[in-house]
Amino acid sequence: MPVQKFHKKVGLVDDHQLFRKGIAELVNSFPQFYVSFEASHGEELQKMLSPLNLPHLIIMDVNMPNMDGFKTMLWLKEHFPDIPVLALSMMDDEQSIVRMLKSGVKGYLLKDAHPSELLNAMNTISDNGFYYTDFVTGRLINSLNENDSSKKQHQQLTEREIQFLCLCCSEYSYKEIADKLYISPRTADGYRDKLFEKLNIKSRVGLVLFAIRNGLFKL
Amino acid sequence: MPVQKFHKKVGLVDDHQLFRKGIAELVNSFPQFYVSFEASHGEELQKMLSPLNLPHLIIMDVNMPNMDGFKTMLWLKEHFPDIPVLALSMMDDEQSIVRMLKSGVKGYLLKDAHPSELLNAMNTISDNGFYYTDFVTGRLINSLNENDSSKKQHQQLTEREIQFLCLCCSEYSYKEIADKLYISPRTADGYRDKLFEKLNIKSRVGLVLFAIRNGLFKL
DNA sequence: TTTTGAACAGGTGTTTTCACGGTATTTTTT
DNA sequence: AAAAAATACCGTGAAAACACCTGTTCAAAA
Known part of the structure; x- marks a missing residue:
């Protein structure tokens, strides 16, 4: 996969190899993006993130062994705050979503999203810096109104x-x-x-x- | 995607669209296979399985809404017992594995398997009818020895x-x-x-x- | 046909949980 | 320095949970 101008580099972080490879194929099928590296968890990401060849975007699973999405985000925020991260998760519960949003992800997609939404999210994050669906913002707002009771x-x-x-x-x-x-x-x-x-x-x-x-x- | 001789048709069943599309890309990248249809759960599979255009292999997630992998297997065993099913799951617990094996899946891969193992499994199932990893058979044997206690x-x-x-x-x-x-x-x-x-x-x-x-x- | 097991119901008594009422000391906050 | 919060403690009585028995009915399996 040659490095081409105008093609944005994407880093994938997910412990499920099949899923990761699948997403990789998908991302590579989008003409404006290509996968520049893959890692199976946060620790591996740390090793692979070379300052000489940073990705323009990181797509990351939330639930991972060794170093989960949340911890990885904390590390990224400290060392590479400029790389936007798109979180992919199966968790649609408020806690997980709000936690990741607080940690600074630029988008949060469920794994059963449509591929076109993935592309859309990637493009929007590249252009505008963030991509939040109504679903996610809804959860966030909901969590704000729960100050008194559960939270x-x-x-x-x-x-x-x-x-x-x-x-x-x-x-x-x-x-x-x-x-x-x-x-x-x-x-x-x-x-x-x-x-x-x-x-x-x-x-x-x-x-x-x-x-x-x-x-x-x-x- | 034209129907080609010697290219085996594969049906995908998984509720996570992104994962499914990813796997679809992956399967289509294997020269000897191509995805002939996709369904997001068992009920949809029932509607899509036309006797005139049956797949040679079905790759199916275990955890799905509406009609999960287990129920779907029961239905398949009754109506299309000759289509081999490769189960894909994130569950590596004994219960899930043994349950699916009992229901007649011809292979059980974890979602963090290597893509080459997926290809290997698909080929082996096509040729020999089944593909069981040591991991899976290990769990099965283990479950036999647990009759008295947990199982x-x-x-x-x-x-x-x-x-x-x-x-x-x-x-x-x-x-x-x-x-x-x-x-x-x-x-x-x-x-x-x-x-x-x-x-x-x-x-x-x-x-x-x-x-x-x-x-x-x-x- | 006998037997097994699920589903249902009761009796008796002990232990644990829960509700409600307190007090006192220390640490943290204001 | 005063207020607030965290920590630790106690009594009483009612309600719930638990232990260990008894039994019937009915349907399916041996």
Whole structure:
């Protein structure tokens, strides 16, 4: 693949080889772009990003091993802030989207987008610097209106409450949890009641679901 | 794309358009194959499969909306048992793999496989009828040795137990769950005790974690 | 035809969870 | 220095969860 004038270099970062190669074929089929390098995760990207041959655009998966999309974005923002990144993800949940937008991606496409939308996004990012679909902006706006309820909530949880919450995601009784935290069972009850109040939850199962949904407890 | 002799027709089924188009490009880049049709899920496949123009091979995603890979396989086995199916999945867990193998797929590739392995798999399936990697057969053999513990456990759950289990993943009390299932609270207790016994679990939180980890309850 | 198993229901008692009421100490913020 | 927030703790009583039994009905499998 020769380097041609007016053809913009694209870097691909995705751990799924088949998907990556597929996208590569697709990108190369667009006359104005070509894939200049591929990496399977953030660490590999770090090694491949030579200042002498930077891509004009990076297309990156969000969920990757070793170094995920979010961490990779933080690194890119520090070292190569001028390279726009288009995030590709299967996650359509608010958390993932908002997280990536905050980290500075210039576009966020779902993996079931139409190829023409990919091309459109790539062109728009090249020309205007960003490409946000209504879907994505909708999610973002939605997240802004949730300050009072779900979002602020688990940000104002204290360290100790989070520890307690994570231990609730187990078959331990509150008494056993208290043992593990070196507190009295009554105190554990206190944390539970406090969490119930803060999160507007009424049962331990509710705590478990909250912890999992908000990534405080990994399965 | 003209129909050429010796060029084998391939059908693609995957709900992620970008991935599908990518794979399509890839398949079309192999001289001995070309994509004759694409569908985004099982239902669409049913409509597109004309007996007058059957593909020689179907490449199918496992996780799809409407009609997933497993259901689609059941239908294919009944109506077009002679078309070999190559499963593509991101799931590398034993459950998914064994389930698909049992349903009769002729190959199972992870989406992070190398494109050359895809080509290899397609060729091998065409020539020999099947292509199973060591990874896949390993998982299969492993699953045979797990009859007693993890595998049999959640496959021998009855429909009613699964319903009950899903309702446990909420803030409903067992009494309220009983109401929703139109059974007496005692019966609900019975289901709980039965599940505890079958799954070797001791608390409701354990049930919740089990249900989530095994995909019986979607967050 | 006997047996197995799913679905359903009840009894009894213990343990855990939850709701509601508090207090005291320390750290952080203002 | 005062206010606020985090940490830790306690009592009571009701409700829910859990353990360990009993049983019937019905349909499918051996």
